[in-house]
Each structure stands twice: as C-alpha cells, then as structure tokens.
Amino acid sequence: MPNENPLLSPSTLPYGLPEYAAIRPEHYLPAFEQAFADHTREVAAITRVRSMPTFENTLVPLEESGRLLGDVARTFYTVSSADATAEIQEIEEQLAPLMSAHQDSIQLDSDLFWRIRTIHEQLVELDLTPEQRYLVVRHHTEMAHAGAGLDDPAKQRLTELNQRLSTLTTQFEKNLLADTNDLAIVFDDASELDGLSEGELSAAAQAAADRGLEGKWVVTLTLFTGHPYLSSLTDRGSRARLLAASRSRGSRGNEHDNRATLLEIVRLRAERAALLGYDSHAAYITSDETAGSPAAVHDLLRRLAAPAARNARREQAKLQALIDAEPEPFALEAHDWAFYTEKVRAAEYDLDRAALRPWFEAERVLQDGVFRAATDLYGVTFAERADLGGYHPDTRVFEIHNADGSPLGLYILDLYTRDTKRGGAWMNSIVLQSRLRGTQPIVVNNLNVPKPAEGRPTLLSLDEVTTLFHEFGHALHGLFATVTYPHFAGTNVYRDFVEFPSQVNEMWIYWPEILASYARHIDTDEPLPAEVVEKLHASEAFNQGFATSEYLAAAWLDQAWHSLSVDGAAADIDVADFEAAALSDIGLDNAVVPTRYSSTYFAHVFSGGYSAGYYSYIWSEVLDADTVEWFRENGGLRRENGDRFRGRLLGVGGSKDPLEAYRDFRGRDAEIQPLLERRGLAG
Incomplete structure (x- = not known):
C-alpha cells in the first residue's frame, strides 16, 4: 500500500524533499514497478485519444506523465551515486535493464511518435509560444534520434542493445568503485607521507581507522589519473605507488x-549507431549536439593538441633541468611531474600552492566565497536548514531565496569522500522546477574531499576550491532555470553546452572582493597576501601544456573508441595497444604526460553520460572564456550583469537553442581567441 512505501506518497517536507530517513532499500524496486506501470498507462491514455493530435491533447499530458517515475528515479540515483552500499548496488544492477526497457517502450512508441510527428509537420501554422514550439521540436527530434521511426524488428534489436548496454555501464561503474577502494594505498610509516600537511595526514589516519587499520595511514584514489598528493610527497617511491x-x-x-566490459560497450554502441543509420556512435551522439558532427570535434581537438604538446615538452625540459641539478639526477617520470612542477613554480613565481591550504577553510570558502559571489551577482540568499535531512549524515541542506524574498529551492552539499561514493564531483537534481507541475528545484553537489579527524578543520587545496565553485555553477543552472515544461528543467541542455555555466562560475574564485572575503588564514584571519594573489594571477598559464594535453588525450581516446564503425569495433582489440595508437595519432603520446583518464577507469564515457562527449569541456570553454571577457568589459560582479546572465542564459534552461541563447546574451557568437590566450596556445 502507498502508506507503507514512502516513495509512493507525496513528501510532506518542504519543496518535496524525499523523506530519506523513512526510505529503506527494499522500498525502491516496488516503487519503480508502480511508477513504470503508471507511466505506461498515462502514455497509453494519450495514444488512445481519437481526435487529431494537438499540443493540448498530446504534448501537455506527455509532460505531465511519468511524474512518479521521475521522482523515484532521481531519489534513487542520488543515493546510488553518493552512497552505493552493496544492497543499493544490487538494486541498481536489477534496475538497469528494467529502466532501459521502459524508456524504450515510451521513446519507441509508434502511436506516440505519429502524434508528435503530425504536430511537428503543422508547426508553422500553430499558435504556440516559443517554449511550446521548441518543445514540439525537441520531442520530435529526440524520438526520431532514439529510433522511433524504425520498423518493428529493428526496434526489437535496438531494445535488446539498450538493455544490454545499461547492464554493462552499471557493471563498469561497480567494477571501478570496487577496484578504486581495493587499490587505496596503505602506508605503515608517516615518514612515507612526508610533505603532506597535518590536515592531510589526519585525513589519511582517519581513512585507515575507518577500515580498521589503526596506526596506519590510507590514501584513497581520485577518479582521474593523477592525485593532489603527488605534488607534495617527497618520497619518490610513495609517489610511484600512488600513480601506479x-x-x-x-x-x-x-x-x-x-x-572486456568496455570492449563490449564499444561494440554494441557501434552496432546501435549503424542500426540508427550512423557511421559510428560518435556520429550518432554529435548529430544532436551543438557540435553537429565528429569532424567538427576532431578539428577543434587537433587544432589544440599540437601547441599543447609543444608547451608540455617545454615544461618537461624545465622539470628535467631541475632534476639534473640535483646530487642524484634521474629521468623524469609521470609520478614526478606534479612534485617538480611545484618546485619550478616556487622558483619562477615564488609560489607554493600546497602552503595555501590554511587560507582555504571549507566552511569559509562555501559561505564567504561560493555563496557570497552568488548573493552579490544574483541577489540570492542562503539559510542552512538543520531540520531537513539528506540521504547521508554528511549532507547539509540550504534553503535559497531570491532577492525579493521569494523561495527559490533547496541546495544540498555532500562534501566528503567515502567508500560508497563514486569518484569525482558532480551536480544532480532531486526535484525539477516546472510551472506546469508547480514544483521548485532541489539540487545536489557532490565532491570527494578527504574528511579530517573529528574536531580538525577541513582545509581545501586550490583545485578543490575550483571544483566547489565549478559544481556550484551547475547548481545555479539547475536552480535558476525557470520553465513551464519539465522536459526543459534545470541542466536539461545539450551535453556539449552543459559545462558552460559551471566553468563561468569559476571566474569568481580570484575576483578581488570575493577572494578577500573567503581566503583568510584559519588561525590569524589574515587575508591571502596581495603578493601571493599577484603570483597566482601571474602563474595562471603555468603548466597549461600538461593540463591541456592530459585533458585532450582523454577527449581523443573517447572519440577514437566511439568513432569505430561496427566492423572496426568487432575486431579483436587490445585496449592498451588501441590507446597507444590513438594517442600517437594526435601527437599526445608523451609517457610523462599520461591521459587524464585511461579507458578502464574512464567513468565519464563508459558509465556516465559523456560517451563521445568528453570533448564538451573544451567545447564549452570557448563560450566560457568569451563570457569572462564580457563580464570584465562590463564591470564584473554587478547585479545588472548577473541579472542578464541569469535571465538570458541560466534561466531559460533547455527551452531555447543554447547557441541562440548565447547570442541573445553576448550579442554575437563566441570567439575562440580568449580560450587560446587562457591556455597559453595563442602563439
């Protein structure tokens, strides 16, 4: 009965926040079963209508349909990403093919597609608002792209492929989480961790204690290839162990x-693309993105790769020269790069980034940095709601109000790493804003900051500060999008546009009044010295050869795997050999600059939503760098600027073509020159 399963009754909490304290794992599958049945019945009611299709009798009820399924799914997948116990993982494995089959039953419904196609064909004649018109276009495009126009045998094979892929991508993520936990490095002596701060040692000791290894130290791995501690560890053997x-x-x-899992994923994605009429999975994906084609993506990546590789080699030569001057010189290896980069940075800029942690206490960064920038720019205010609980004891809930005092939504922060949380950092929505449904947004930010021992402050690295501002940019996008139809809510935009708002939000990290507000010493409250700020600005392009190369290498690997034809993907492929050949092809095969993600732990593309789309970060950064120029030209952190950016870009969600929205904001298309200058590639 509904009253026995909290997922089947409307939440009594503000904004519809799920009552996580009452939800048990055994509630999820029955709730999904009910939600699947409800959604199927709702769509069937649309297709049974005997009158000719109209916006009101087709699109409106379609947008109303699936509400329970969306609520249950967002509630569950928030937990399965951030607190994936063995029981939750088992549910996710069972759920993956069921969810895929249900989605196909809707997206491939011939009767529903006929109704939407009929409306689409009459679109010019219809009296619709711009958002309604675009809704028709997107539903038609997405159903056609999903295969709704295929014949029945092809649809049957497509459904089989989608179900198998859903199982494989879930398995990939499960394998990665387990192997990441298994490979956490146990150190027996604190001397092996020389160079880490007191807070970092405390976090390593706490991680060991959590695993029952009292008196030892455990360093957990990050999602990407490198690790923040590689820049500090003085013991070369410890660095080598960590990177290996x-x-x-x-x-x-x-x-x-x-x-084997990723190879099957590649083969099945290639087969699916061929079934849908495309040469490759990359061609299929980019056809419905702003890029339009793999050729456009490859052109940008190749344009950037050669100068990035040259810059990385110049940086490498500087590092090697520093090592050659030591009493016992050796050949630079990948695990040495970050450590000696900091030495060169110190020599050239008199700057030790590791020593900056005492100025970046997490709570102050959040309240006086991230939140203050949003308040100054958009007028929104934040109040912690200790009375509202999240899905884990570490989560914190904040209520947000607009400048006029009206309620906007809830923001949940989940800062710390744990064995049940997948790696990396991300934003997701629990509740979507929609005028049609009368709902307001709830968004979540997840990071993986090591948690210090009880009573110790959480001191962030500069990279972690950047990540927090970045992910909060996604959160603002999810909070500010104000649309009628849930299809367009929050960050439901093209994949190669979704990173743009988050990247723009990083600009406030160094903005003078924001930096002066949050970057204050944990013990003395002294602001970060002006000369240090000047050095940070002076060194912004430092090590960009490495940073750009490692990113481009990963983006190219993604493209290489997903540009395979169905015949090419069916070949006997050795993963390591394929990677080596791909990186050689684009000139990014430098052994001391490893790719940011190798294939076997490339969660973005083999278990996340970025398959053939990891290029999105650099693609969006073209818009980002151009937008930063606009803010600087127009006085920066001013309410008028924030209102324009919110109203013309963030606020439209997915209800408008993103490049059209960008032109509306900027007055023209984006230019690439600001990006080239930012990354030291202009020459």
Whole structure:
C-alpha cells in the first residue's frame, strides 16, 4: 500500500524533499514497478485519444506523465551515486535493464511518435509560444534520434542493445568503485607521507581507522589519473605507488577488470549507431549536439593538441633541468611531474600552492566565497536548514531565496569522500522546477574531499576550491532555470553546452572582493597576501601544456573508441595497444604526460553520460572564456550583469537553442581567441 512505501506518497517536507530517513532499500524496486506501470498507462491514455493530435491533447499530458517515475528515479540515483552500499548496488544492477526497457517502450512508441510527428509537420501554422514550439521540436527530434521511426524488428534489436548496454555501464561503474577502494594505498610509516600537511595526514589516519587499520595511514584514489598528493610527497617511491595504483584500475586481470566490459560497450554502441543509420556512435551522439558532427570535434581537438604538446615538452625540459641539478639526477617520470612542477613554480613565481591550504577553510570558502559571489551577482540568499535531512549524515541542506524574498529551492552539499561514493564531483537534481507541475528545484553537489579527524578543520587545496565553485555553477543552472515544461528543467541542455555555466562560475574564485572575503588564514584571519594573489594571477598559464594535453588525450581516446564503425569495433582489440595508437595519432603520446583518464577507469564515457562527449569541456570553454571577457568589459560582479546572465542564459534552461541563447546574451557568437590566450596556445 502507498502508506507503507514512502516513495509512493507525496513528501510532506518542504519543496518535496524525499523523506530519506523513512526510505529503506527494499522500498525502491516496488516503487519503480508502480511508477513504470503508471507511466505506461498515462502514455497509453494519450495514444488512445481519437481526435487529431494537438499540443493540448498530446504534448501537455506527455509532460505531465511519468511524474512518479521521475521522482523515484532521481531519489534513487542520488543515493546510488553518493552512497552505493552493496544492497543499493544490487538494486541498481536489477534496475538497469528494467529502466532501459521502459524508456524504450515510451521513446519507441509508434502511436506516440505519429502524434508528435503530425504536430511537428503543422508547426508553422500553430499558435504556440516559443517554449511550446521548441518543445514540439525537441520531442520530435529526440524520438526520431532514439529510433522511433524504425520498423518493428529493428526496434526489437535496438531494445535488446539498450538493455544490454545499461547492464554493462552499471557493471563498469561497480567494477571501478570496487577496484578504486581495493587499490587505496596503505602506508605503515608517516615518514612515507612526508610533505603532506597535518590536515592531510589526519585525513589519511582517519581513512585507515575507518577500515580498521589503526596506526596506519590510507590514501584513497581520485577518479582521474593523477592525485593532489603527488605534488607534495617527497618520497619518490610513495609517489610511484600512488600513480601506479591509479593507472592500474580496471586492468589487473581480477574480477573487477573492465577491459572486456568496455570492449563490449564499444561494440554494441557501434552496432546501435549503424542500426540508427550512423557511421559510428560518435556520429550518432554529435548529430544532436551543438557540435553537429565528429569532424567538427576532431578539428577543434587537433587544432589544440599540437601547441599543447609543444608547451608540455617545454615544461618537461624545465622539470628535467631541475632534476639534473640535483646530487642524484634521474629521468623524469609521470609520478614526478606534479612534485617538480611545484618546485619550478616556487622558483619562477615564488609560489607554493600546497602552503595555501590554511587560507582555504571549507566552511569559509562555501559561505564567504561560493555563496557570497552568488548573493552579490544574483541577489540570492542562503539559510542552512538543520531540520531537513539528506540521504547521508554528511549532507547539509540550504534553503535559497531570491532577492525579493521569494523561495527559490533547496541546495544540498555532500562534501566528503567515502567508500560508497563514486569518484569525482558532480551536480544532480532531486526535484525539477516546472510551472506546469508547480514544483521548485532541489539540487545536489557532490565532491570527494578527504574528511579530517573529528574536531580538525577541513582545509581545501586550490583545485578543490575550483571544483566547489565549478559544481556550484551547475547548481545555479539547475536552480535558476525557470520553465513551464519539465522536459526543459534545470541542466536539461545539450551535453556539449552543459559545462558552460559551471566553468563561468569559476571566474569568481580570484575576483578581488570575493577572494578577500573567503581566503583568510584559519588561525590569524589574515587575508591571502596581495603578493601571493599577484603570483597566482601571474602563474595562471603555468603548466597549461600538461593540463591541456592530459585533458585532450582523454577527449581523443573517447572519440577514437566511439568513432569505430561496427566492423572496426568487432575486431579483436587490445585496449592498451588501441590507446597507444590513438594517442600517437594526435601527437599526445608523451609517457610523462599520461591521459587524464585511461579507458578502464574512464567513468565519464563508459558509465556516465559523456560517451563521445568528453570533448564538451573544451567545447564549452570557448563560450566560457568569451563570457569572462564580457563580464570584465562590463564591470564584473554587478547585479545588472548577473541579472542578464541569469535571465538570458541560466534561466531559460533547455527551452531555447543554447547557441541562440548565447547570442541573445553576448550579442554575437563566441570567439575562440580568449580560450587560446587562457591556455597559453595563442602563439
């Protein structure tokens, strides 16, 4: 009965926040079963209508349909990403093919597609608002793209492919989480961690204690290839152990090996693309993105790769020269790069980034940095709601109000790493805003900051500060999007546009009044010295050869895998050999600059939503860098600027073509020159 399952009754909490304290794992599958049945019945009611299709009798009820399924799914997947216990993982594995089959039953419904296609064909004649008109276009495009126009045998095969892929991508993520946890490095002596701060040592000791290893230290791995501690550890052997563990994930020949899984994913994605009429999965994906084609993506990546690789080689030569001057010189290796980069940074800019942590206490960064920038720019205010609980004790809930005092939504922050949380950082929505449904947004930010021992402050690295501002940019997008139809809510935009608002929000990290507000010493409250700020600005392009190369290498790997034709993907492929050939092809095969993600732990593309789309970060950064120029030209952190950016870009959600929205904001298309200058590639 509904009153026995909290997922089947409307939440009594503000904004519809799920009552996580009452939800148990055994509630999820029955709730999904009910939600699938409800959604199927709702869509059937649309297709049974005997009158000719109209916007009111087709699109409106379609947007109303599936509400329970959306609520249950967002509630569950928030937990499965951030607190994936063994029980939750088992549910997710069972759910993956069921969810895929249900989605196909809706997206491939011939009767529904006929109704939408009929409306689409009459679109010019219809009296609709711009948002309604675009809704028709997007539903028609997305159903056609999903295969709704195929014949029945092709649809049957497509459904089989989608179900199998959903199982494989879930398995990939499960394998990666398990192998990442297994490969956490245990250190027996604190001397092996020389160079880490007191707070970092405390976090390593706490991680060991949590695993029952009292008196030892455990360093957990990050999602990407490198690790923040590589820049500080003085023990070369410790650095080597850390990087080797990171790079071996998913390829050790154990039960968590991801090589066979990813190869099957690549083969099935290529087969699906061919079934849908495309040469490759990359062609299929980019056809409904702003890029339009793999050729456009490849052109940008190749244009940037050559100068990035040259810059990385110049940086490498500087590092090697520093090592050659030591009493016992050696050849630079990948695990040495970050450590000696900091030495060069100190020599050239008199700047030690690791020593900046005492100025970046997490609570102050959040309240006086991230929140203050949003308040100054958009007028929104934040109040913590200790009376509202999230899905885990570490979560914190904040209520947000607009400048006029009207309620906007809820923001949930989940800062710390744990073994049940997947790696990386992300934003997701729990409740979507919609005028049609009368709902307001709830968004979540997840990071993976090591948690210090009880009573110790959380001191962030500059990279972690950047991540917090970045993810909060996604959160603002999810909070500010104000649309009628849930299809357009929040960050429901093209994948290669979705990173743009988050990247723009990073600009406030160094904005003078914001930096002066949050970057204050934990003990003395002294602001970050002006000379240090000047050095940070002076060194912004420092090490960009490495940073750009490692990113481009990963983006190119994604394109290489997903540009395979169905015949090419069916070949006998050795994963390591394929990677080496792909990186050689684009000139990013420098052994001391490893790709940011190798295939076996490339969660973005093999278990996330970025398959053939990891290029999105650099693609969006073209818009971002151009937007930063606009803010600087127009006085920066001013309410008028924030209102324009919110109203013309963030506020439209997915209800408008994103490049059209950008032109409306900027007055023209974006230019690439600001990006080239930012990354030191202009020459």
